Amino acid sequence: MRASRAAAGGLIGATLLAAPLSAPLSAQSYSSAIDYAAERAAIAHYQDADQRLQDVGWQLARGNAGFCPRVVPAIGLQLQDMASYGAPAIARTAIGLAGDFAVQTAARGSPAAQAGAFVRNREIARLERLDPNQWPAGKAMDWQRLVWAHDHIDAMLTEHGGITVGFADGSEARVRPVEVCATRFELMGEGKAAVADGARVVIGIDFPAFAYEEAVFAGVVAHELAHNVLGHDAWLDQNGRSRRHVRRIEREADRLIPWLLANAGYDPSAAVTFMTRWGSQHAAGFLTVRKHDGWDERAGFIAAELPIIAEAMAHGGRADWVKHFRREIDPAGSLAAKPGK
Ligand SMILES: [Zn+2]
CATH class of the missing domain: 2.30.42.10 (PDZ domain)
Structure with missing residues (x-):
């Protein structure tokens, strides 16, 4: 991701x-019987x-x-x-x-x-x-x-x-x-990728979370949407795709997942379920790069948001994440998403 x-x-x-x-059809010709x-x-x-x-x-x-x-x-x-x-x-x-x-x-x-x-x-x-x-x-x-x-x-x-x-x-x-x-959601006909490019969220049909219940599947979609709404791609273009920067934006996207879920009417704790289930089964090889935190750390960061979301929901019924995720980029270009109140 x-x-x-x-x-x-x-x-x-x-x-x-x-x-x-493409897979079934490339193996067939018009002269053979086509199984419609x-x-x-x-x-x-x-x-x-x-x-x-x-x-x-x-x-x-x-x-x-x-x-x-x-x-x-x-x-x-x-x-x-x-x-x-x-x-x-x-x-x-x-x-x-x-x-x-x-x-x-x-x-x-x-x-x-x-x-x-x-x-x-x-x-x-x-x-x-x-x-x-x-x-x-x-x-x-x-x-x-x-x-x-x-x-x-x-x-x-x-x-x-x-x-x-x-x-x-x-x-x-x-x-x-x-x-x-402003994001388009696009399904890719093959592969296990889940990516965001600022304008689109693209998910491969073989991404394992398609098999999960809806609120848990929504976790991966919300993670990618988070990259777009927080402007991560543009920020990385501007400030460089160093390992440190990538790890920070990934952490930020993870933390926003339960907020996005809450406003969509899903149980925000499904974000923790997503990271735990997906991470424990699929993230091992991927994480050897160590651009990301370990899945268990990531689940922990997500869980830490839940009480803050519960409080926001209790006072107004919406999980307003705008102040909480306000990005302040200092002249040196360091990423500082200030935790708000
Ligand atoms: Zn990501």
Whole structure:
């Protein structure tokens, strides 16, 4: 778990949204019998994981909107583009689409979910007046077009206060946004990585916490979101990625996990459960680098926040972490996140 623009960018470019079908399809040719049921199942497996990530990401980003330094209007809708699959024609047939764009997920509790119209795999023909199929797709596994589609949705929300989405069946839905912390949550089709690059949280589908109960899984998502809302990537760019600096920002991100959980309606102590369960089983080899504290130390730092959060919640019902995590960077560039009152 680290904050690294280079790492996230590299991972995205290589595998994001390419993987769900690339493995089964690359082994097949069009001349052999194609098992569409298997392809559908592979896509559904990826979509189930994405739904989980988007549900948790939405809850965290929405619940903490009052405290994040930058918020954006959002509706909680993720699209899918057949061009991002290894074999678009097979994916299109497996899902039953004529064009390339369809609903991937509507995050639980989001305006898109409340609209009721955004059902998984429902084909989309227009985003406001624009047909995303008109954009040229690159070669197979082109994920750029999907990024454009989401950028376009965000632009409509910012400029017009909402978006009308047209479905292939001729009906449409108008959705108005709410404010969330400015981070996109993206599922990577393979790998165990969890990274943040300042604007995105990217989690590999094989990250072990996907198997945990929701509040505990939310621990890893909150850790990565913490890097973004605390501006860690930019700070490291400015001050250097020394071992000492990385260890400090990791500790700070860990300490913010239970605060983010509390505002999202999760039990903040799930952050300790996450670090204990994940750390004791998976962090051993990783920690030989010693850029991070040991998982048991990290769990201890997280646990130390719980009584402070309980007090904040008792006086006002919110876990206001803004003062508690105020960053003061002195001219020498040392990181000093001052514990507040
Ligand atoms: Zn981290």
